[in-house]
Amino acid sequence: xxxxxxxxxxxxxxxxxxxxxxxxxxxxxxxxxxxxxxxxxxxxxxxxxxxxxxxxxxxxxxxxxxxxxxxxxxxxxxxxxxxxxxxxxxxxxxxxxxxxxxxxxxxxxxxxxxxxxxxxxxxxxxxxxxxxxxxxxxxxxxxxxxxxxxxxxxxxxxxxxxxxxxxxxxxxxxxxxxxxxxxxxxxxxxxxxxxxxxxxxxxxxxxxxxxxxxxxxxxxxxxxxxxxxxxxxxxxxxxxxxxxxxxxxxxxxxxxxxxxxxxxxxxxxxxxxxxxxxxxxxxxxxxxxxxxxxxxxxxxxxxxxxxxxxxxxxxxxxxxxxxxxxxxxxxxxxxxx
Amino acid sequence: xxxxxxxxxxxxxxxxxxxxxxxxxxxxxxxxxxxxxxxxxxxxxxxxxxxxxxxxxxxxxxxxxxxxxxxxxxxxxxxxxxxxxxxxxxxxxxxxxxxxxxxxxxxxxxxxxxxxxxxxxxxxxxxxxxxxxxxxxxxxxxxxxxxxxxxxxxxxxxxxxxxxxxxxxxxxxxxxxxxxxxxxxxxxxxxxxxxxxxxxxxxxxxxxxxxxxxxxxxxxxxxxxxxxxxxxxxxxxxxxxxxxxxxxxxxxxxxxxxxxxxxxxxxxxxxxxxxxxxxxxxxxxxxxxxxxxxxxxxxxxxxxxxxxxxxxxxxxxxxxxxxxxxxxxxxxxxxxxxxxxxxxxxxx
Numbered sequence: 001x002x003x004x005x006x007x008x009x010x011x012x013x014x015x016x017x018x019x020x021x022x023x024x025x026x027x028x029x030x031x032x033x034x035x036x037x038x039x040x041x042x043x044x045x046x047x048x049x050x051x052x053x054x055x056x057x058x059x060x061x062x063x064x065x066x067x068x069x070x071x072x073x074x075x076x077x078x079x080x081x082x083x084x085x086x087x088x089x090x091x092x093x094x095x096x097x098x099x100x101x102x103x104x105x106x107x108x109x110x111x112x113x114x115x116x117x118x119x120x121x122x123x124x125x126x127x128x129x130x131x132x133x134x135x136x137x138x139x140x141x142x143x144x145x146x147x148x149x150x151x152x153x154x155x156x157x158x159x160x161x162x163x164x165x166x167x168x169x170x171x172x173x174x175x176x177x178x179x180x181x182x183x184x185x186x187x188x189x190x191x192x193x194x195x196x197x198x199x200x201x202x203x204x205x206x207x208x209x210x211x212x213x214x215x216x217x218x219x220x221x222x223x224x225x226x227x228x229x230x231x232x233x234x235x236x237x238x239x240x241x242x243x244x245x246x247x248x249x250x251x252x253x254x255x256x257x258x259x260x261x262x263x264x265x266x267x268x269x270x271x272x273x274x275x276x277x278x279x280x281x282x283x284x285x286x287x288x289x290x291x292x293x294x295x296x297x298x299x300x301x302x303x304x305x306x307x308x309x310x311x312x313x314x315x316x317x318x319x320x321x322x323x324x325x326x327x328x329x330x331x332x333x334x335x336x337x
Numbered sequence: 338x339x340x341x342x343x344x345x346x347x348x349x350x351x352x353x354x355x356x357x358x359x360x361x362x363x364x365x366x367x368x369x370x371x372x373x374x375x376x377x378x379x380x381x382x383x384x385x386x387x388x389x390x391x392x393x394x395x396x397x398x399x400x401x402x403x404x405x406x407x408x409x410x411x412x413x414x415x416x417x418x419x420x421x422x423x424x425x426x427x428x429x430x431x432x433x434x435x436x437x438x439x440x441x442x443x444x445x446x447x448x449x450x451x452x453x454x455x456x457x458x459x460x461x462x463x464x465x466x467x468x469x470x471x472x473x474x475x476x477x478x479x480x481x482x483x484x485x486x487x488x489x490x491x492x493x494x495x496x497x498x499x500x501x502x503x504x505x506x507x508x509x510x511x512x513x514x515x516x517x518x519x520x521x522x523x524x525x526x527x528x529x530x531x532x533x534x535x536x537x538x539x540x541x542x543x544x545x546x547x548x549x550x551x552x553x554x555x556x557x558x559x560x561x562x563x564x565x566x567x568x569x570x571x572x573x574x575x576x577x578x579x580x581x582x583x584x585x586x587x588x589x590x591x592x593x594x595x596x597x598x599x600x601x602x603x604x605x606x607x608x609x610x611x612x613x614x615x616x617x618x619x620x621x622x623x624x625x626x627x628x629x630x631x632x633x634x635x636x637x638x639x640x641x642x643x644x645x646x647x648x649x650x651x652x653x654x655x656x657x658x659x660x661x662x663x664x665x666x667x668x669x670x671x672x673x674x675x676x677x678x679x680x681x682x683x684x685x
Contacts, residue, residue: 073476118660122667125617127420127475131607132659141652146649253479266473298490298596305483312472312480 018263018315019275026282033289040292051162051239053284054173055080055248058232058275059255060185060262062225064276066126068188069221069257070201070268071119074130075228077251078137079111081244083233085141088150088243097154101234107228109223111137116222120215134252141245145160150243161238175234180228185273193217201268257304258283261311283307355456366666368616370629374636376591381640388643394520397636399512399590403428403583404631407602408609410579412627413539413572415610416552418619419467419474423459423549423575425602426578431455432594433489436498439588445507449585455575456581459485464573468566487599493596500592511589524569526588530626531579536624548572553620607618608655612662634658 033040058074068075083104090100100239118129160172188194192320196217198208210215236245236327262272262279282305382389407424414421431452439448460483466477478510500508514522539545551558551565588594613630615622638651638657 118664122664124663128617128663129610129660131604131611132663133603133657134656135608135652136656136660139649139651142649142652185610253483256476256479258475258485266476276493296491298487300487301490302482302487305485305487308483309466309477309480312476313466313470316470316472325464 004306005234015306017275018311018318019272019278021314022262022275022278022282022311026278026285029289033285037289037292037330040289042065043164043169045288045292047164047171047290049156049281049284049304050169050174051164051171052288053281054171054239055175055232055236055251056254056258056284056328057280058177058180059225059229059251060258060276060280061180061273062221062228063259064182064262064264064271064273065188065194065197066221067098067227067256067264068201068268068271069197070204071126071218071228072130072219072256072257072266073126073225074252075111075115075133075137075291076225076255077248077253078091078134078141079108079226079229080236080248080251081246082111082137082141082144082238083107084228084243084247085145087234087237087247089144090244092148092150097157104230104234105227108227108233110226111230112223112226113219114157117217119222120219138245138249145243145245148244151237151241153241153243157238158241159242159297161235173194173239181273181277188273193220197221198269201270203269254283254304257308257311261307263311263315265315266312365627367623367626370613370626374629374633377633377636378642381643384645385643388640391520395514395522397632397639398520398525399522400639400666401520401632401635403587403590404584404605404609404635405528405587406531406579406583406586407606408613408631409528409535409624410576411606411610412577412613412615412622412624413535413548413616414474415607415617416539416548416619416622417569417572418552418555418606419569419572420462420478420617421576422475422478422603423463423481424480424576424605424606425460425599427456427491427577427580427599427601428584428587429582429597429599430459430485430489430492432588432598433493433498433584433596435585436503436594439504439507440498440502442504444511445504448507449582452585452588453581456577456579456584458577460513460574460577460680461570461580463577464570465573468574474597481530482603486588490596494635496595498588498592498594503588503592507589508592511586524590527582527586529581532624532628535575539624544568549620550622572602586618605634606631608659612659614662614666616666617663630662 004062057082063073063076063110086107087100087104090103091097096104115126115130115133118124119126162171163173165175196214198209199210199212200214200217204214233247236247236295240247259271259276260266260279261282262271262275262277264276285301286303286307292304293296295303357363378389387393407428411424413419434455435448435452438451439445441449463478463481466472466481467474470477472551510523512522515526537547547558547568550561551563551568555565584599585596609631610622610627611617611630612633613622613626613628615627634655637654641651641654642648
């Protein structure tokens, strides 16, 4: 909105948005890695990249909706852990696997409801609430499963978690991901719900007076986040063939880094799922390439952090420069008159 | 609308009684934490009579010291309506810097100052990024959390500082009490001093009041001539310096530092600050509250094992405690707002 201050004068700058930049970076990174890093392109490695990025990619979808609406959920990593712990505990108690997964999804819905109700009904800041539930959900996971690891899930399910579609490097889990991606894109960019999410993020009061059901919409976004996080917990457990309470510790930071890297404004009201998709796989590919190039895990942390800082500073600085220029040209025009 | 008019009509009486109510509530907040703490201590003492021995009290205080220091700094940042998530990483790198210096035979005082200096430097970095870039503090400090932790891990590698490599005087400084056997360790004095100095500055000095002003309404503060940017940078510098000091003291207390030291600490610190009544929305709360919150959290974590509760409950209890604290705060604040509105309406 603010960055299109002179759309007629400078049609090109309108297209150079951060999400486009992220997409271009992803393409460039992919092309360069294919050319330079020898083992990057083989089928096995590509399937690794996609499979290992899948948890972040899944949770980033609802997280994008939340951040667009001006909220955030830091408890997603713990919800993944809780879902994983519940899965392990119930499987140990000889429940049938379908019911176990059903209960896990239910747990996710409850987690999302708790976050959403505390934020919308009590009017608490989502940051504080979800830091609390981050500890609470992880704590519950620890109580439920303790230090045990459950690994003996049915082979067909484990195959789904780690296998790839025959003849391609694409993991099975990518199929539900693509479905969810399409659903999320349609919801955010082509339905009234999506428009209200943007409206809420830009100005909650104005949205309220415009007839948007602010609380209910936000609540649904939280429930969606909890549910997808729990599903991710099921996938995580099957993918790594291990249910532990400390699964996905710190995942929330990676998800938020990816979402912001995709150009979603942390203050809400601005962002696209295309950008998020680019951000997620940019982060995933970069990490894989650095590992292949024998860059230590520690240096990778530095790169992630720097990317995060650049991704918030970059658009901001670009916008300020654009605004500054627009003001100057505007002033020039008016003085000519 | 009529309420605003009526308060304008009787400015002195209305605002005075309003301030009294708010004051009482703030005191109530700190009193309620103390109350909860006392009840928990008594219950634990009844369950395990050795809990409050001289050694037990000393352990409780020592455990709280480091969290109190970091929480005091964090409270100042949160009062400015920002947050610093990089404190855990800063603590870790400062602790290792201190250890590395002492390891090669340095002076203990210089070592502590070195820790403070390292923290101060990262505080400047955070403050500049947040205030100049005008980007959300959460995101920037999340970034520096990663970056500082990464630098720390690259520098430390698989090395480890252990107590046996450190000068004996430094270690005993981290453990000994005043007068040799009392229940009050030296470290606690340092933490209390830091808390009182910062608390008094925030309460009674112009710069301190400006921190509250810009936290409750940044735009109004800027229009009133508060140097917003400079105050925010100062808050981050203080927070970084205290995290650095805490790092040096961590080394003195535990004598053991590796590349993972302090990771995940930011969440504990933020919990302590919020439980202590410093609101995320800025402009309210005190460092005393934050310090009490820190003492409460660490005490609960020491109480559970003495009561025979398994330590797996710790995390969940911490989390739900935080949720209850912010929910109660919110409900009380809403009540107070209603009471004030009704009172000023009656007067008008």
